Amino acid sequence: MQAQAGEQTDLFRLLVSSVRDYAIFLLDPQGHIRSWNTGAQRIKGYNASEIIGKHFSIFYPATDIRRGKPDYELRVAIEEGVYEEEGWRVRKDGSRFWANVVITALRDATGTLVGFAKVTRDLTERKQSEEERARLLDLERQARSDAELALDRLRSIQMVTEAALAHLSMGRLLPELLNRIGEILLTDVVAVFMADPDQQRLVLESVTGFPADAPAGARAAIPMGQGIIGRIATERHGIVFDDVPPEALAEPFLNAAGIHSLIGAPLGVEGRVLGVLLVGTRRHRRFIATDLDFLQIVADRVALAVDRARIYEAEQVARREAAEAGYAVRQRDEFLSVAAHELKTPVTSMRGLSEWLLRMADRGTEIEPSQQRRALTMIHRQAQNLSRLVTQLLEMSRLDADRLMLERQDENLTELVRRAVDQAHTQTDQHELTLTAASDVHASVDAFRFEQVVTNLLDNAIKYSPDGGLIEVELTQPVPDRVRLAVRDHGIGIPSEQQARIFERFHQAHKNSHRSGLGLGLYLSQQIVGEHDGSLVAETASGGGTRFIVEIPVASSAPVGSTPA
Amino acid sequence: MTAPRRLLVVDDDLAIREMLDLVLTSEGYEVLTAPHGAEALRLLSQARPSVILLDMKMPVMDGWQFLERYRRLPDPKVPIVVLTAAQDDKNRAADIGADAYIAKPFAIDDLIRVLDQCIRSHDRLCAN
Numbered sequence: 001m002q003a004q005a006g007e008q009t010d011l012f013r014l015l016v017s018s019v020r021d022y023a024i025f026l027l028d029p030q031g032h033i034r035s036w037n038t039g040a041q042r043i044k045g046y047n048a049s050e051i052i053g054k055h056f057s058i059f060y061p062a063t064d065i066r067r068g069k070p071d072y073e074l075r076v077a078i079e080e081g082v083y084e085e086e087g088w089r090v091r092k093d094g095s096r097f098w099a100n101v102v103i104t105a106l107r108d109a110t111g112t113l114v115g116f117a118k119v120t121r122d123l124t125e126r127k128q129s130e131e132e133r134a135r136l137l138d139l140e141r142q143a144r145s146d147a148e149l150a151l152d153r154l155r156s157i158q159m160v161t162e163a164a165l166a167h168l169s170m171g172r173l174l175p176e177l178l179n180r181i182g183e184i185l186l187t188d189v190v191a192v193f194m195a196d197p198d199q200q201r202l203v204l205e206s207v208t209g210f211p212a213d214a215p216a217g218a219r220a221a222i223p224m225g226q227g228i229i230g231r232i233a234t235e236r237h238g239i240v241f242d243d244v245p246p247e248a249l250a251e252p253f254l255n256a257a258g259i260h261s262l263i264g265a266p267l268g269v270e271g272r273v274l275g276v277l278l279v280g281t282r283r284h285r286r287f288i289a290t291d292l293d294f295l296q297i298v299a300d301r302v303a304l305a306v307d308r309a310r311i312y313e314a315e316q317v318a319r320r321e322a323a324e325a326g327y328a329v330r331q332r333d334e335f336l337s338v339a340a341h342e343l344k345t346p347v348t349s350m351r352g353l354s355e356w357l358l359r360m361a362d363r364g365t366e367i368e369p370s371q372q373r374r375a376l377t378m379i380h381r382q383a384q385n386l387s388r389l390v391t392q393l394l395e396m397s398r399l400d401a402d403r404l405m406l407e408r409q410d411e412n413l414t415e416l417v418r419r420a421v422d423q424a425h426t427q428t429d430q431h432e433l434t435l436t437a438a439s440d441v442h443a444s445v446d447a448f449r450f451e452q453v454v455t456n457l458l459d460n461a462i463k464y465s466p467d468g469g470l471i472e473v474e475l476t477q478p479v480p481d482r483v484r485l486a487v488r489d490h491g492i493g494i495p496s497e498q499q500a501r502i503f504e505r506f507h508q509a510h511k512n513s514h515r516s517g518l519g520l521g522l523y524l525s526q527q528i529v530g531e532h533d534g535s536l537v538a539e540t541a542s543g544g545g546t547r548f549i550v551e552i553p554v555a556s557s558a559p560v561g562s563t564p565a
Numbered sequence: 566m567t568a569p570r571r572l573l574v575v576d577d578d579l580a581i582r583e584m585l586d587l588v589l590t591s592e593g594y595e596v597l598t599a600p601h602g603a604e605a606l607r608l609l610s611q612a613r614p615s616v617i618l619l620d621m622k623m624p625v626m627d628g629w630q631f632l633e634r635y636r637r638l639p640d641p642k643v644p645i646v647v648l649t650a651a652q653d654d655k656n657r658a659a660d661i662g663a664d665a666y667i668a669k670p671f672a673i674d675d676l677i678r679v680l681d682q683c684i685r686s687h688d689r690l691c692a693n
C-alpha cells in the first residue's frame with residue numbers, strides 16, 4: 001500500500017510537471033515558490049532553478065506590489081480557502097500577460113497551513129480578443145452615432161431643399177430651421193442675416209437663442225464688410241472662431257448674444273451673396289471641420305430656398321401687374337369702343353338731318369316751316385348731347401388729374417331740379433316724369449356740377465326703363481340740415497351682382513343688352529356728390545325698378561379757421 | 566314700282582327714329598317706328614312694310630333675337646337693312662338673313678339708294 005501510494009504521488013507529480021497550459025506550483029506559507037512545472041516555465045519564462053525559493057510577488061506589476069496585493073491574496077486564500085481573480089501579471093522579460101489565477105490554501109490533517117497551490121492560466125489572447133471586441137463595439141457605437149448625426153444633418157439639409165422646391169415662405173421656414181441647426185450643432189445662438197436690396201447692409205432676418213431684452217442696437221443692420229458678420233458676406237467664405245477675438249466681442253450683435261465661439265457661412269447662390277448664416281456658443285467650444293461643412297451646406301440650401309422664394313414672389317407680382325395692366329387696357333379699349341358708339345348716335349342724327357336739309361335745298365324743294373323747325377330742334381338737341389358727352393370725357397380726364405374743383409354757393413335746388421326734369425322730358429316720348437318738391441329747397445352746391453348729377457340720374461332712369469313708364473323725382477329735406485334727392489324708375493333694375501360695381505368708372509350694368517352711355521355717369525355723379533360731402537346710393541325699389549338717392553348737407557363744411565370774415 | 570312704300574324703323578334711340586321719320590317721310594315713305602324687336606313684331610302683325618330698317622343693339626329684344634323670330638314667322642319676308650355702328654355685325658347679319666347693311670353714321674343719299682335697291686329687287690322677286 002505504501003509503495004503504491006508513493007508510486008501514485010510520483011505519477012501525480014509527473015502529471016503536474018508536464019502540464020503545459022497551466023502554471024501549477026506550490027508556495028510555502030510565506031509565499032515563496034516551492035515547486036515549478038512546464039506550464040509555469042512556458043507562461044512566466046523562468047526555469048525551476050532560477051525561481052524556486054523566490055517570493056511569488058515577483059510575478060506582479062509594481063503597482064500591485066506597492067498596494068500589497070500579493071499578501072492580500074494569500075490572506076484571502078487563508079481565510080476563505082481559495083482566492084481567484086483575473087489580472088495583469090509580469091513575465092521574466094517584463095512583459096505583461098492577462099492571467100486567471102487560483103490560489104488554494106493547503107492544510108495538513110491537523111488544519112495547519114502548510115502552503116498554497118497556485119494555478120495560473122494565460123488568458124492574454126482571450127483578453128485581447130475581448131478588448132478587440134469591446135473596441136469594435138465602441139467603434140460601431142461611435143459609427144452609429146456619427147451616422148445618426150450625419151442623418152440628422154442630412155435631414156436638415158433635405159428640409160431646406162424641400163422648402164426651396166416647394167416655394168415655402170422663408171418667414172415660416174426660417175425659425176424652424178434655425179432651431180434645428182441649433183439642436184444639431186449644439187449651439188446657443190443661430191441667426192440669419194439677409195443682405196438688403198442694394199447690397200449695402202445685412203439685416204437680422206431671424207434668430208434663436210437671442211436674449212429678448214437685448215438693446216435695440218444689437219439688432220441693427222450691419223454694413224457689408226464690417227465686423228465678423230459683415231466680412232463673411234464680402235469675403236464669401238465660412239469662418240470658425242473657437243475664441244472670438246476680443247475686438248469682435250464689441251460688435252453689438254455678438255456682444256448682446258454673449259457669443260464666445262462661432263461658425264459663420266455666407267448664403268450664396270450663383271455667385272451672389274444673399275446673407276449670412278451664423279451659429280455661436282456662449283461657452284468655449286472646439287468646432288470640428290464637419291461643423292463648418294454642415295453649416296455651409298445648409299447655408300447653400302437656405303440661399304437657394306430664399307432665391308427661389310424671391311423669384312417666385314417676383315413672378316407672382318409680375319403676373320398680377322400684367323393682369324392688372326391687361327385689365328386696364330381692356331377697360332380702356334372697351335371704353336373707347338363705347339365712347340365711339342355713343343358719339344355715333346348724335347352724329348348719325350345730325351348728319352342725316354343736315355344732309356336732308358341740303359338735299360331739299362339742292363332740289364329747290366320748299367320745306368314746311370314746322371318740319372324745318374323739327375329738324376333744327378333735333379339737330380340742336382343732338383348737338384347738346386354731343387357736348388354733354390364731350391364734357392363727360394373732359395370731366396373724367398380732370399378727375400384723373402384730381403382737378404374737380406367745386407364753386408359752391410347757395411342755390412335754389414327746387415328750380416335746378418325742375419329745369420333738369422323739363423330737359424329730360426324732351427329726351428323721351430315714352431316716359432312720364434313727375435317732380436315732387438318743396439317750393440324753395442336751398443343748399444350750398446356747385447350748380448353746374450349738381451345739375452350734371454341730376455341729369456345723369458334722369459338719363460339713367462330713362463335708359464333703364466326702355467318700356468317707358470313713370471319716373472318719379474322727389475326733393476325733400478328729411479332733417480333741416482340735409483337735402484335728399486330721389487330718382488325712381490320702374491325699369492329693368494340693377495342685377496344684384498352688379499350693385500357693388502355700378503359706381504365704378506366705365507362700368508355698365510347692362511352693357512351686353514343695349515347701349516348705355518359711356519359708363520361714366522354714375523362714377524362722375526358719385527365723385528361730384530362726394531365733393532359736396534354727400535352720399536349717392538342705389539336701391540332696388542319695392543315694386544320694381546331702381547331708386548337713386550342723393551343726400552348732401554345744406555351748408556358746405558368749410559374747414560375750421562378758414563371761414564372768410 | 567308699286568304703290569305702298571312703307572318702312573319699319575326699329576331702333577332704341579329716339580334721335581335716330583325721329584330723324585328717319587322726318588327724312589324718309591319727306592322722301593315719300595310711310596314710316597313706322599319701334600324702339601325694340603318685340604314692338605316691331607307687334608307692328609308686323611298689323612301692317613306689312615316694304616323694308617325693315619333694323620338696329621342690332623337694343624333693350625328688351627335686340628336685332629339678333631328679332632331676326633330669329635322673324636325668320637320663323639309664316640308671312641312672306643321683306644328685305645331687311647341692318648343699321649348698326651358695330652363693323653363686325655356686317656357678316657353676321659348677312660349670315661342670319663339680312664339683305665343689306667349700312668353703318669352708322671350713314672349718308673342719307675346712301676340710305677335712300679339702299680332702300681330703293683332693296684324695294685326694287687324685292688318687287689322683282691315678288692313679281693316673278
